[in-house]
Amino acid sequence: MKILYGMQRPDEGEIKVDGSPVTFHTPGDAISHGIGMVHQHFMLADNLTVLENVILGSEPRRGGVAVDFRAARKKIKEISDAYGLAIEPDLPVEELGVGARQRVEILKVLYRGARILILDEPTAVLVPQEVDELFDNLRGLVREGLTILFISHKLDEVLRVADAITVIRRGTTVATVDPKDVTARRLAELMVGSELPSPETRESTVTDVVALAVRDLTVRTAAGRTIVDGATFDIRKGEVLGIAGVEGNGQAELVEAIMGMRAGSTGTITLAGEDISQWSTLKRREAGIGYIPEDRHRHGLLLESPLWENRILGHQTRRPNSKGVWVDRAGARADTRRIVDAYDVRTPGIEVDAAALSGGNQQKLIVGREMSGDPVLLIASHPTRGVDVGAQAAIWDHLRTARAAGLAVLLISADLDELIGLSDSLKVILRGRIVADIDPTSVTPERLGSAMTGAGEGA
Template structure:
C-alpha cells in the first residue's frame, strides 16, 4: 500500500481482554478511503470484537483507533456514528410494522414544529436511494419487503446518519445469488461515491469477488493481508486456519429405501389462526438421506421445522417417525424418540447464554445418559462429556464451567452440533447448521453431516447457503409462500437456477412428494 494513500480507518496495536480471554492482541488494520476492505478469520479469531471496538461498543485495553488520520476515543456507537462510522448488523434491526421512512429516521427524526417532518425525511431518503441505487420506496411497509430490500433499508439507515465508512457484518448470509449480485452493485455505487466499506464474511469466493484488500485474522491477531486478484479461496482458508486444508473427497449416495420421517399434507396456521404459513407439505426422508429445503427466509421453512419438532401444532396433516404417527406427541417425547435439532437461532432456541457449557450440553438431553437417568442429573458425567465434546468438536473455551455467553458464535454453534450429533438421532433437523461459522468449522460440520448420513441418519437440512444445500442434499425441495413448489436435482442444478425457483422466477413445478 502506498504510504501516501489516505486512510479512512487505521487500528494500531489493538488489544482487548475479557476475563480469561484475550480476544484481540496487537491487531493492525489499515483501510484505504474508498475501498471495500474484507476481514476474514475463523470464528473466535476476534473479528467481531475488533469491529465492536471500531464501532464504539468496546473500548480497547491497548492501542489506537484513528479515523481520517486523527486518533479517536469512542465511548459509544453514537460517538462512532458522529465520526462517520456506521454498522449494518447481520441480524436486521427493523420494525416490520413501520414504513421504510420510519425505520430509516428512527432516533434521528427531522422535526418541524415538534412533529416529524415527513417531507424532509422523504426527500433525503429518496436522494440516498437514488445516489446509491438502493431502489427504496420510503412509504413501503418493511413487512412487505424481501430480505435484500430489508438489507438496503439498513444501509440507508447508516447513510442517512452521515456514515462515510460502513461495516457490513456477514451481509450475504441470507441472500440468494441474485440478491448478492444486487448488493455488490450497491457496494460499487458506494465506492464510486468515495465511501469506504469494511466487509466481514465467511464466503471466501464472494470476498475475492467484491474486496479490494483482504485482512486475515487468526486467534486474535493479524496474520497478513492478501490481494484478492492473486489469492485463491483455498489459500485464504489456509491463512485463516494456519494449516493446509484437506481436499474434499467425493461421495456416493447412501440413501436406503427405509423411510424414517414421513410428512403428509402438513398445514400449519399462522399467528392467531391466520393464513397458513405451511400449506399441504408432503415429503419423505429415508435412512442415509439428506433432504434439503431451499427458500428465501420467511417462506415457511422455520415453521415447518417447528412443526416437525412439535413446537407448532398443525391444523391438518400427519407426521410419522419410523412408521409411527407422532403428530400429537410433545416435543420432549419426539426428542427422546430420536429427533435431533440444530436450531436456526442458537440464542433463542439452542442455548442458555448465562449458563455454563455443561448445562448447555445437556439441554434437550437431560433425561438420558450421560447426563441423567430420567430423574436426576449427573453433573460430574455432564462436565466430563462436555469436555469430550469440546475436544472432539474443537470448541475453544477454558473449560466446561465457562459461561456460553463468553464463546464466539462459531464455538457456540460447534457445541450445539456436538451435543446433537453425540445423541446419534434417527432424524436430525438441521436449520442453518453452519450459519455464522468460519470456513474451517464449516468444513468440519459438513463432514460430520456426511458421516452421519453414511451411517444411516436421516437429515432435514434448511439453509440459506445454496452451496451447502446443493453439496449435501440427496433430494432438494424449494419452498415458496409455505408450499413446496419444486423439486430439483442437486447434482445438476446451479445456484442461479435454484435462486430463480426460490424467488418465484420460474414456473413452479408440482409440490414434490418424495
C-alpha cells in the same frame, strides 16, 4: 445497508454523497447527510397520532420547551401534498392500514430532510394493490428528484420499479444491470451464481427405510396467514434432504412445526413409522430428533451457564444427564468432556460459560450434543452459519459420517455450496410451498435460481 445508515462501520472503502466522501458513526450522521431508512418492520407507536409519530425525536420547539404542533402539522401537510402521500396527520396510527403505515414511515424520513431513501424489503408486508400504490408513490418521489435504494429479493418488483439494478451475493457486487435489457431468468442466475459447486463424488448411503414422513404440513399464524403450505416429503435413513430457498419463505416455520414448537400447524408427521403429530417437543426429542437450531444463541444455548449444563439442555430427561428426577452431574460432565474431545471444541475446560466460546466452537458443541444418544433424525438449520472455515469443514464431516451411519438429515441452509455438497436430494421452498425437486448432481444455476426466486413462474 446497515453501513449506509450508520449502524455499522465499514472496515475499508468509502461512501460518497453527492460526490464528497463521508463517514457515518451513527444513524444520526446518515440522517444529517440526507440518507433515510425505511425498515422492513415498522417502527411506529400505535397509540400516537401520525403527527406525533413523525415528529418523535425531532420535535419543532416553540419558546424552548413547548412542542410546536402547528408548525409540524403544516410541514407534514406540505410534504404529503408535494409527494402525493395522502396522509392525514391527526389520525392515530392504530387506525391506519399497512400501506398507509408505510407511507407514514416514508414521510417520517422525508420530514427529517432525507434526499436518499433506503427501503428494506418494503413489499414484504403488502398486498398487491398496496404494492402498486407504493410503486406509484416511489415514482412520484423520484420525479421530485429523490434517490431511492430499493432492497428486495422479489425479481418482478425490482424489474418493475428500478432504473438500475445491482445484484449482491455473499457481500460482494456481482453485477450492475439495466432492467430494460435483463430478464428475470438472467437476474435469478446472477443471484444464485453462475458456477454451482458440483457435489463430491461419493457413495450414496440412502436406504429404503423412511425415517421421517411429512404429509400436508401447513402452518398458519395466529392471524391466519399461511406460512407453510402443504409441505409433503420423505427422508430415508442415510439421506440428507436439503431445503433450498430464499430466507423467509417458511423454512424456519417448517422446522419449528416438525419440532413441535409451533401451535397452529396441521398435517401429519411420522417418525420411524409412528405418528408424532400430536407429541410434545420433549417427546419428539426423546424419540430421537436432534435439532441444530438456526439461532444458536436464542434456541440452542444457555449462554451464561457452563458447557456441561449446556450439554444437558434438550436432553435433560435422558442418560447420561439425569437419573430419574436427579441431574447426573458426574455423567453430564464426563459426556461433555467426550464431546469436547470428539468434536474438537476448543475450550480450556467444561466449566467455562458457553458465552466465552467462539461461534464455531459453540456450534461444534451443539452438533456434538445433538448427535449424542443415537438420533433417528437430525434437523440442521443453517448448521455452519457464522462459524469459521475450520469449524465449517469439521461440521460437514460430522454430518457426512452420521449420514453414512444411517442418520436421516433435514438440512436447511442459505449456503448453496453446503446444500449441494451435502444433500442427496434437494427441494426448493418458495412462499411456504415446496415448488421443485432438484437432483443435486445435475443442478443448473438457472433452474435453481428461477425456482428459488419464483422467476420461472408463468414464464
